[in-house]
Amino acid sequence: MLKLPGLIDPHVHLREPGATHKEDFDTGTSAALAGGFTIVLAMPNTKPPIFDASTLELALDGAKQKARCDYGQYIGAGPGNAEIAASLAGTAAGLKMYLDSTFGELRLDDMTLWQPHFEKYPKQFPLVAHSESRTMAAAILFSALYDRPIHIAHVSLKEEILLIKAAKEKGIKVTCEVCPHHLFLSKDDIPSPPSPLPEGEGRRGEGRMEVRPRLATKEDVDALWRNMDVIDCFATDHAPHTLAEKDSENPPPGFPGLETALPLLLTTVSESRLTIPDLIAKMHTNPRKIFHLPEQPETWVEVDENAIYEIKASEQFTRCGWTPFEGWKVKGKVRKVVLRGKTAFEDGQILIQAGYGQNVRRS
Ligand code: DOR
Numbered sequence: 001m002l003k004l005p006g007l008i009d010p011h012v013h014l015r016e017p018g019a020t021h022k023e024d025f026d027t028g029t030s031a032a033l034a035g036g037f038t039i040v041l042a043m044p045n046t047k048p049p050i051f052d053a054s055t056l057e058l059a060l061d062g063a064k065q066k067a068r069c070d071y072g073q074y075i076g077a078g079p080g081n082a083e084i085a086a087s088l089a090g091t092a093a094g095l096k097m098y099l100d101s102t103f104g105e106l107r108l109d110d111m112t113l114w115q116p117h118f119e120k121y122p123k124q125f126p127l128v129a130h131s132e133s134r135t136m137a138a139a140i141l142f143s144a145l146y147d148r149p150i151h152i153a154h155v156s157l158k159e160e161i162l163l164i165k166a167a168k169e170k171g172i173k174v175t176c177e178v179c180p181h182h183l184f185l186s187k188d189d190i191p192s193p194p195s196p197l198p199e200g201e202g203r204r205g206e207g208r209m210e211v212r213p214r215l216a217t218k219e220d221v222d223a224l225w226r227n228m229d230v231i232d233c234f235a236t237d238h239a240p241h242t243l244a245e246k247d248s249e250n251p252p253p254g255f256p257g258l259e260t261a262l263p264l265l266l267t268t269v270s271e272s273r274l275t276i277p278d279l280i281a282k283m284h285t286n287p288r289k290i291f292h293l294p295e296q297p298e299t300w301v302e303v304d305e306n307a308i309y310e311i312k313a314s315e316q317f318t319r320c321g322w323t324p325f326e327g328w329k330v331k332g333k334v335r336k337v338v339l340r341g342k343t344a345f346e347d348g349q350i351l352i353q354a355g356y357g358q359n360v361r362r363s
């Protein structure tokens with residue numbers, strides 16, 4: 001039995017408020033515990049988006065009632081809320097800036113809209129950028145100009161990881177995360193649609209593989225693996241949408257990931273592609289430092305390193321009802337999660353009540 005510290009996922013979409021048919025704080029934090037996570041940081045692209053005091057309170061109220069593991073809630077950077085967002089920095093998980101195409105309404109296209117956020121958001125609180133390719137380069141330049149740390153979400157491309165490496169070597173305060181799906185899937189896994197589409201049939205397969213950032217080439221995937229030392233965190237970007245939505249004419253981007261991240265990564269440990277100290281650094285120590293998260297006393301995860309089994313959506317706690325890794329054979333299973341002295345999960349069962357989870361920014 002392997003004992004790990006409580007894992008931290010700094011990037012999840014729990015869909016509350018506004019889309020609780022996909023997920024809510026109850027099912028999302030249950031999925032987190034089943035996956036070995038004891039802290040999750042929730043993104044602000046909800047309905048309504050979280051961008052001021054009242055919407056932040058709305059999300060935190062839901063979390064307080066329903067969360068089973070500890071949590072934080074991001075505030076979103078909008079065109080006119082830099083001052084308000086900065087004033088809420090102490091209560092939010094961090095500021096999320098959507099600088100590229102995404103799901104939802106929060107998006108800052110024009111760089112003049114970035115400036116007030118870089119100026120005002122307090123430097124000691126985390127700023128996370130959804131930025132891809134050249135937009136990412138611009139975001140790193142802003143971080144250098146304003147001399148404040150920036151965390152780059154879901155790095156997926158070779159050109160991105162190489163630029164981050166170079167920026168770190170120059171002393172720029174940039175950190176980054178990579179999602180398991182960008183380490184285990186590539187463009188080659190996207191099935192081509194039947195043509196013409198059968199009458200009355202929605203799309204199949206290729207809609208399920210929609211995600212932002214998109215699945216990249218094998219060369220990009222290899223570059224991420226080769227630059228493992230540049231990656232600060234693994235983050236799932238858990239983005240549940242129902243199967244009906246994914247198979248529809250207009251499939252929303254996103255994969256669930258909370259319950260598959262650790263088994264997938266542990267499998268690569270068993271293949272000597274990753275080490276346990278690496279895994280602990282990227283799923284506990286580094287995110288705790290980067291996001292200034294509190295210690296969780298008497299908290300740990302027990303893993304059966306030798307358990308071999310198939311991933312099955314039917315055994316998951318996420319409400320979305322599917323996984324892009326259906327049927328994958330993995331090695332390493334979460335047996336038990338103890339959170340602040342209480343057994344929260346054991347042998348496939350959630351044992352902790354809704355509302356046990358605490359806000360990591362409560363003080
Ligand atoms: O695939 C994605 N899904 N990328 C995003 O940026 C947003 C997310 C979502 O909220 O569904």
Ligand code: ZN
Pocket residue numbers: 011012013043237239
């Ligand atoms: Zn996301």
